[in-house]
Each structure stands twice: as C-alpha cells, then as structure tokens.
Amino acid sequence: NAGVTQTPKFQVLKTGQSMTLQCAQDMNHNSMYWYRQDPGMGLRLIYYSASEGTTDKGEVPNGYNVSRLNKREFSLRLESAAPSQTSVYFCASSADGTANYGYTFGSGTRLTVV
Amino acid sequence: LAKTTQPISMDSYEGQEVNITCSHNNIATNDYITWYQQFPSQGPRFIIQGYKTKVTNEVASLFIPADRKSSTLSLPRVSLSDTAVYYCLVGIDKLIFGTGTRLQVFP
Secondary structure, eight states: OSSEEESSEEEEEETTTOOOEEEEOSSSOOOOEEEOOOTSEEEEEEEEEETTTTTTOOSSSSEEEEESSSSSSSEESSSSSOGHHHHOEEEEEEEESSSSTTTTTTTOEEEEEO | OOBBBBEEEEEETTOOOEEEEEOOTTTOOOOOOOOOEOOOOOOOOEEEEEEEEEEESSSSSEEEOOOEEEEEEESSOOOOGOOEEEEEEEESSSOOOOOEEEOOOOO
C-alpha cells in the first residue's frame, strides 16, 4: 500500500545510546517531516525537509539530527538518547511542501529511553 | 505561525451532529485551515482543508467565515468510531499541532 513507512515500530534504548529512526514514502512527495508526541499531548515538529537536499529545524530540534537521504527517505538520529526523548515519533510527507492536499503520516515509532 | 485555540474535549451521542470550533485570530493571508483526526496509537489522518467559505467532503464539512479568524468542523451523525482527537491547524507548511479536541461519542 502506498504511504509512509516507519521502522522500527518499537524500540527501547539505554540512556546514552544512539539510534536512527527510518522513514520512507512512496508517493513521490517533496516534503517530509518528523514529529514527536508525548502522552496526552499534541504533536511537536522536530525537523523538516522541504525538498530533497534541504533540512530545517522545527519547534524542538535539540538532541536530534536528520538526513534527507534521497527523495523517498528521511531519517532521524538520536546521538545520545535521554529519558526526556521517550515519546512516539511520527514521520509525515506532503506533496508540495504546503498544506495543500494534507500531510500523510506513518504509523509511528514508540521509543522508550531507560 | 498562527496559533489555534479549540476546546479540550467534547462529548456527543451516536447519530448527533458535532461541531468543533477553532479560533485562529492571527491567520495569515496565505494560510490554509486543515483538520486532522487521530486515533490512539495511530498517526493523524487528514480530514478536510479549506481557505474560505464552505468545504464539504464525504467525511465532514468545514465552515469558514469571511474574516477567517475561526473555523468550524462539522461531523454529521457521528458514530462510536468517530471517537478520536481532532486537530485544527493553520498554515501552509511546517504545520504546528496544538493539543486538539478529544471527542468522545457515547452509544
């Protein structure tokens, strides 16, 4: 099925460990986004990529890095995980970098840092 | 980026019409208004988007007054499966989500 695929779905890390969350879309969208959602809260934008080769900070970029590997893939890296980064991470994409046609979201990665 | 304000929660019964109003006083000229639905343990799902007046699709209607400082999502004849969190967003990119409106539908 067409859409946004995130891997892994679940992950437990120890404080200080690093990991990369993967995101891929097969809709030929130009823009991609990473959000985090804490329990009972709305989504907060971490980083986004308006087009291949560009990335920019969102609301809460500290502690994260991103790579727009190609048009399909946008990864999120935690270099040294902290308990405050325990959250559900959502990747999204949009066709033309605007709100037109809406964003398509993946099913999320549930990350726990102990 | 325009800030939005919407009720924290709403309750309804099956078969009723539900209207959720969102306030966005600082909306910019180029901004669109978009509503998303989120079920537990899932990513948000696009419901409807509009710029002005009224937009209707198979799921919902969106009413936007002339000054565009607010908008109302209308869900006709809700069912139990409409129980979810509904987000109102304003902007053209880098969409910022608030805490949304938690809609609970009772039998």
